[in-house]
Amino acid sequence: MNPELSQLSEELLTRVLDPVLHKELSALNCLQSQLVEGERLTLKLHFPYPIKAYQWSLEQQLQQAFSLLIQEDPQIPVKELKVDFTWSALRCLPEGIEGLESVANVIAVASGKGGVGKSSTTVNLALALASAGARVGILDADIYGPSQSHMLGLDGQRPRVKAEKQMYPLEAYGMAVMSMANLVTDKTPMVWRGPMAAGALQQLLLQTAWPELDYLLIDMPPGTGDIQLSLSQKIPLSGALIVTTPQDIALIDALKGIEMFNKVNVPILGVLENMSSHVCSNCGHKEAIFGEGGGERIARQYGIEVLAQLPIDKQLREDLDSGTPTVVKSPTSPLAMAYSEAGSKLAAQLYLQAQQSSGGPELVFSDD
Numbered sequence: 282m283n284p285e286l287s288q289l290s291e292e293l294l295t296r297v298l299d300p301v302l303h304k305e306l307s308a309l310n311c312l313q314s315q316l317v318e319g320e321r322l323t324l325k326l327h328f329p330y331p332i333k334a335y336q337w338s339l340e341q342q343l344q345q346a347f348s349l350l351i352q353e354d355p356q357i358p359v360k361e362l363k364v365d366f367t368w369s370a371l372r373c374l375p376e377g378i379e380g381l382e383s384v385a386n387v388i389a390v391a392s393g394k395g396g397v398g399k400s401s402t403t404v405n406l407a408l409a410l411a412s413a414g415a416r417v418g419i420l421d422a423d424i425y426g427p428s429q430s431h432m433l434g435l436d437g438q439r440p441r442v443k444a445e446k447q448m449y450p451l452e453a454y455g456m457a458v459m460s461m462a463n464l465v466t467d468k469t470p471m472v473w474r475g476p477m478a479a480g481a482l483q484q485l486l487l488q489t490a491w492p493e494l495d496y497l498l499i500d501m502p503p504g505t506g507d508i509q510l511s512l513s514q515k516i517p518l519s520g521a522l523i524v525t526t527p528q529d530i531a532l533i534d535a536l537k538g539i540e541m542f543n544k545v546n547v548p549i550l551g552v553l554e555n556m557s558s559h560v561c562s563n564c565g566h567k568e569a570i571f572g573e574g575g576g577e578r579i580a581r582q583y584g585i586e587v588l589a590q591l592p593i594d595k596q597l598r599e600d601l602d603s604g605t606p607t608v609v610k611s612p613t614s615p616l617a618m619a620y621s622e623a624g625s626k627l628a629a630q631l632y633l634q635a636q637q638s639s640g641g642p643e644l645v646f647s648d649d
């Protein structure tokens with residue numbers, strides 16, 4: 282490649298910011314190859330997170346920057362730009378933690394307080410990542426109220442046994458799913474003490490024959506007690522996402538959740554503020570029922586990102602109740618878009634945090 286054209290590509294990538302990490306594309310080392318055919322320059326850009334939600338606007342920005350560059354210097358021999366986008370998940374684990382063989386990243390979705398929308402967030406985020414092309418699984422570890430199988434229309438299904446002490450996960454919308462709800466009956470109370478519950482959930486994780494996955498999301502039990510602490514220590518977590526409402530009482534518990542993960546050195550990948558506002562379906566009036574700005578306050582306090590602020594939405598609840606979450610039922614709706622953005626941000630944070638820690642991420646899978 283002509284060195285001047287290499288310089289052109291480099292210059293182009295310094296002029297456009299990565300939409301999720303807000304860094305110059307050149308700093309992301311995403312340029313995989315560049316090819317000139319006649320007057321056309323083709324760049325192959327590779328991202329460490331699902332890029333689908335941003336691809337269109339990124340392409341526009343690159344095209345604009347390219348037009349400016351060739352206007353500034355009419356000697357540039359290429360006149361047309363083509364960009365190919367690819368991405369792959371990176372295995373990002375804190376140092377000294379040995380991951381699961383077939384799962385690149387296990388992410389805990391946690392909330393201090395119950396009922397704030399942790400399970401709803403887990404399922405919609407997982408589906409958003411899956412629709413962006415990632416291989417995704419969900420482990421429902423919420424033994425107090427396992428709701429994943431209901432939200433995914435898997436009620437009453439039983440996992441197939443693979444071999445002694447090994448089960449295949451169930452499948453929903455292209456994702457691998459395992460939930461205690463599919464192993465017990467409705468009438469089996471799960472009244473386990475802390476260590477016993479954590480042990481059982483660890484077994485559920487390890488005795489499931491997970492296929493190759495980029496992300497396994499764990500719907501954690503609400504709270505910050507024994508079970509949650511043991512789980513966070515026993516499961517090889519790449520990171521945790523905290524779900525909260527903006528209400529003070531939920532935020533206090535969310536802080537405890539962050540502190541708990543900090544104590545066991547699990548990186549916090551962000552905060553997702555659920556039920557941030559409500560828009561009246563009759564008059565369109567917007568109201569912050571649970572208060573305002575809470576997620577942002579704790580994010581600032583801990584130097585983490587707010588991945589999304591999602592409204593209270595009747596359709597979202599109805600879609601979950603009917604076993605077809607909004608991300609699959611209405612994939613182009615504003616809510617599905619918000620989950621899609623949050624999913625990309627979550628995956629990008631994983632990469633960023635691993636890059637900042639000493640080891641750096643290890644490339645394990647490719648979608649080529």
Ligand SMILES: Nc1ncnc2c1ncn2[C@@H]1O[C@H](COP(=O)(O)OP(=O)(O)OP(=O)(O)O)[C@@H](O)[C@H]1O
Pocket residue numbers: 392394395396397398399400401402423425426428502503555556591592593594595597598599601602
């Ligand atoms: N943004 C939202 N708009 C409307 N309803 C919501 C929203 N988020 C969650 N819900 C509904 O609120 C209820 C509680 O949500 P969910 O089960 O996700 O909470 P949770 O934090 O997982 O609760 P727990 O941990 O106590 O099981 C569910 O009926 C769900 O459908």
